[in-house]
Each structure stands twice: as C-alpha cells, then as structure tokens.
Amino acid sequence: MPTKRKNFWVLLTLLALTITGGRWLYRHAPQDLQCDMQRPEMTWHRPHHRHACTPQHDRHKKKRRRCGIATGVYTPGFNEFVRVDQEPQVLNRPLVEAEVPYPAFLLDAGIQGTxxxxxxxxxxxxxxxxxxxxxxxxALRPLCDRQAALLEFTPAMRHGSTVRYWVNVPFSFPQ
Known part of the structure; x- marks a missing residue:
C-alpha cells in the first residue's frame, strides 16, 4: 500500500476514533454534576434529577427536598486539592496524648513507630x-484511631470564610 494511502487511512481511523470516543465520553461522563462557579463557596447541584438540590414543588408530595451539598457545605474528595489561605491547626494535642496513653503491652513488646x-x-x-x-x-492502628477522633482544630480559612479541609496529622508512638 502506498504511503499516501496508508497515511490517509490512519488519519481517517484516528478521526473516527476521536469522534466515537468523544461521543462515548459525552454519554458516560457524570454530566449531572455541574459546578456553579459564580458563588465563592463553589456549590454543586444536580439540575436534571427529580430530587435536585433546589426546592422541588411536587403536587403529590408536600415536602421540599434539598441536598446537603446545595446548602453551601461542600465536602472535598479524599485526594482533592483545595486551596486555602490558612490550614487547620491542632488545638488539643497534649490533652489527647494524655487522655489516650501509649499502652504498656505495646511498650513491653517494643512496638513503636509513626x-x-x-x-x-x-x-x-x-x-x-x-x-x-x-x-x-x-498494632498502632487502634491507638491512632482513638487519638485522631479526639483532636480539635482551628477551621481552614478560604477568602475569609471557613471551609471543610483534609489535613495530614503525624503521630509518633510512644510520645
């Protein structure tokens, strides 16, 4: 097959794959999540669902349904990057370490770590x-779980308002 014909068919195949792949992505992508970027807190809503986050007036049901997300409380994903002006700071670490002491049996076994x-x-x-x-x-998992649940923080600040934020907290055992 001559080179020009081969290049033509390769380009035609790539074009067809691009078009069909784009249509597949358009059909299967989660397009029901649309971001309202006009508000500074970046609220999310699902406009095409029956139980959308805006109040729904239904003849048969008298209840108004609201999503917790639409009220302005956005929870970031576990690995999602969120830009903040001030990260949360631990307030009560010495109190938590005193309340949940390092177990003696772990100390006797020589188990320590981070x-x-x-x-x-x-x-x-x-x-x-x-x-x-x-x-x-x-063996440090239960101890870390108890200490993490008792921690208190200063909230994360973004543009002068408080937001939810994932913060990494290191633990060292024994303290």
Missing part, C-alpha cells in the same frame, strides 16, 4: 472522619 492520618475537618473545626495514609506497625 503514623499519618488524613483527617477531614469541618467548617467549625470539628473532626469528621479520617483515613490512615501511613502506619509503621498494624
């Missing part, structure tokens, strides 16, 4: 949930 917890801090500075992203020994 852990890092990724903690979701809400807009009021309260602990919501966490995931351990680094753990040097599995």
């Amino acid at each position: 852990a890092t917890a990724r903690i979701l801090v809400d807009e009021h500075g309260n602990y919501q949930r966490h995931q351990l992203i680094h753990l040097s020994h599995p």
Whole structure:
C-alpha cells in the first residue's frame, strides 16, 4: 500500500476514533454534576434529577427536598486539592496524648513507630472522619484511631470564610 494511502487511512481511523470516543465520553461522563462557579463557596447541584438540590414543588408530595451539598457545605474528595489561605491547626494535642496513653503491652513488646492520618475537618473545626495514609506497625492502628477522633482544630480559612479541609496529622508512638 502506498504511503499516501496508508497515511490517509490512519488519519481517517484516528478521526473516527476521536469522534466515537468523544461521543462515548459525552454519554458516560457524570454530566449531572455541574459546578456553579459564580458563588465563592463553589456549590454543586444536580439540575436534571427529580430530587435536585433546589426546592422541588411536587403536587403529590408536600415536602421540599434539598441536598446537603446545595446548602453551601461542600465536602472535598479524599485526594482533592483545595486551596486555602490558612490550614487547620491542632488545638488539643497534649490533652489527647494524655487522655489516650501509649499502652504498656505495646511498650513491653517494643512496638513503636509513626503514623499519618488524613483527617477531614469541618467548617467549625470539628473532626469528621479520617483515613490512615501511613502506619509503621498494624498494632498502632487502634491507638491512632482513638487519638485522631479526639483532636480539635482551628477551621481552614478560604477568602475569609471557613471551609471543610483534609489535613495530614503525624503521630509518633510512644510520645
């Protein structure tokens, strides 16, 4: 096959794949999530669903349905980057370390190490949930879980308002 014909068919194939691939992405992408970028807190809504985040007036149901997301409370994803002016700071670390001491049986067994917890801090500075992203020994997991749940924070600040934020908190055992 001559080179010009071969190049033509390669380009035609790439064009067809681009068009069909674009249509497939258009059909299968989560387009029901649309971002309202006009508000500074970046609220999310689902405009094409029956139970959309805006109040729905239904003849048969008297309840108004609202999504928790549409009220301005946006929870970032676990690995999502959120730009903030001020990150949360731990307020009560010495109190938590005193309340949840290092167990004697772990000390006797010679188990020590470090852990890092990724903690979701809400807009009021309260602990919501966490995931351990680094753990040097599995026996430290319950101790780290208890300490992470008791931590209190200053809230993250973005453009003068408080926002939810994932913060990495390192732990060292024994303290």
